[in-house]
Amino acid sequence: MARKDDLICVGALSGAYGVRGEVRLKSFCAEPEAIADYAPLLSEDGRQTYTLRLTGQVKNGLTGRLGGVSTKEQADALKGTRLYAPRDRLPGLPDDEYYHTDLIGLEVLDTGGGLLGKVTAVHNHGATDLLEVRGAGLRDSVLLPFTLAHVPTVDLGAGRIIADPPEGLFPDPDDKGKTA
Structure with a gap:
């Protein structure tokens, strides 16, 4: 079984497509169809394996068949399941690109070395990736x-x-108790 830190999330199931066991899925790959190249895919804990054959495209996703899933009920039961591939099946990345999983947990320091927090998640709502930082x-x-x-x-x-965050994004520790 693969170690959790050796697994990269490449997609998620978003429910059934039709009544014959096809699934809707969101691919997190740079080329969405490449998700099929990394099959068989694994559950987050690495215990469940899924073969995948893509069957089409829908708005905001793809459709496909998973091995062992033949009914709408089975497909619906998997809604929300995240699909993982072992890191060694994925292509290497250029120096300026990162897998989201590698960023989570990193400390975030300002350009003066002050600790701002840690990355807890990576989001993308269209324009660019956003690092969620808590501290x-x-x-x-x-x-x-x-x-x-x-x-x-x-x-x-x-x-x-x-990080060199935009002005005002993080509270200024020197401003405690100051008023304008």
């Missing part, structure tokens, strides 16, 4: 744009990101 000095999580301008350095080996 002791933050009341709520902060969404940091994952652009070269705001995140000039990602050092996976050291487990940290150097």
Whole structure:
């Protein structure tokens, strides 16, 4: 069984498509159809294996057949299941690209070395990836744009990101108790 840190989330099932066991799925791959190249896919804990054959495209996703799923009820029961591939099946990335799973848990430091928090999630709502950062000095999580301008350095080996966040995104520790 693959170790959890050796698995990369490549997609998620979003329910049944039709009545004959086909599924709707969202691919998180740069080329959506490439998800089939990494099959058989695994559940998050690595215990369940899914063969996959793509059958078509729908708005915001793909359709496909999973081995062992032949009814609408079986397909619906898998809704929300995230699909993983072992890291060694995936292509290597250029120096300036990262798998989201590798960013989660990294410390985020400002350009002066001050700790801003840790990356707890990576989101993408269209324009660019956003790093969700949580930390002791933050009341709520902060969404940091994952652009070269705001995140000039990602050092996976050291487990940290150097950030130059937009003005006002993070609270200024020197402003405690000051009024305008």
